Amino acid sequence: MRDAQSFDEFYRATAVRTLRYAVGVVGDATEAQDAVQEAYARAWRRWDTVAAHPAPEAWVRLVVSRLATDRWRRISGIAALLRRTGPPPPAPPPDENTVLLVEALRALPANHRRALALHYLCDRSVDEIAAEIGAKPNTVKSWLARGRERLALQLAGTGFDLEAQDA
Incomplete structure (x- = not known):
């Protein structure tokens, strides 16, 4: 001891x-x-x-x-x-859409932001997200739906170009 x-x-x-x-x-x-x-x-x-x-x-x-x-x-x-x-090349500055998206994501509750990131950035299914976070699948679905809805409201009228993000 x-x-x-x-x-x-x-x-x-x-x-x-x-x-x-x-x-x-x-x-x-x-x-x-x-x-x-x-x-x-x-x-x-x-x-x-x-x-x-x-x-x-x-x-x-x-x-x-x-x-x-x-x-x-x-x-x-x-x-x-x-x-x-040699040193790595300088990183280009973020484009306007990236800045708008990050700002909108920061305005979301943490659980919505985490669910959206896991689903869209890490290609995780609802069940996989639920297991990782320790939530029920229906809760994850709700977070995703509410997160998408709030993102759309945040980005409305900003000139955010969704097609530019898919490229």
Whole structure:
């Protein structure tokens, strides 16, 4: 059984020092915070073993160092890929219909929006949506019908071109 009180005491006594170490090793404060959080989470999962370690704080610092090394490997791999292939081309701006549709979707209740997205964007059947969401098929049908109706009302008079969306 893990001893939460001893872990809390350990954390309070070492967290600031460990974060300073992580910032120095990682070079980025946000990434350092993530590494420290992950290191302490791993220490908590193995607290019986870490607490018995001759230097628990050094154990946490080692985890931070390994996480930093993994981060640098990932960044180096991405940098090498970009050197070989160049940056991706810039994405074109969304067309007017996309902006209108997204704005109209945002105005819908979340359950209607989710049902519409699953049905029209992920090609899911009513039964599949019901199983995924945990709702009855008739409820999903109602959400789809109400969502389509509200979308039509939202888009009426905006110049939204449905044919352009099908292309």
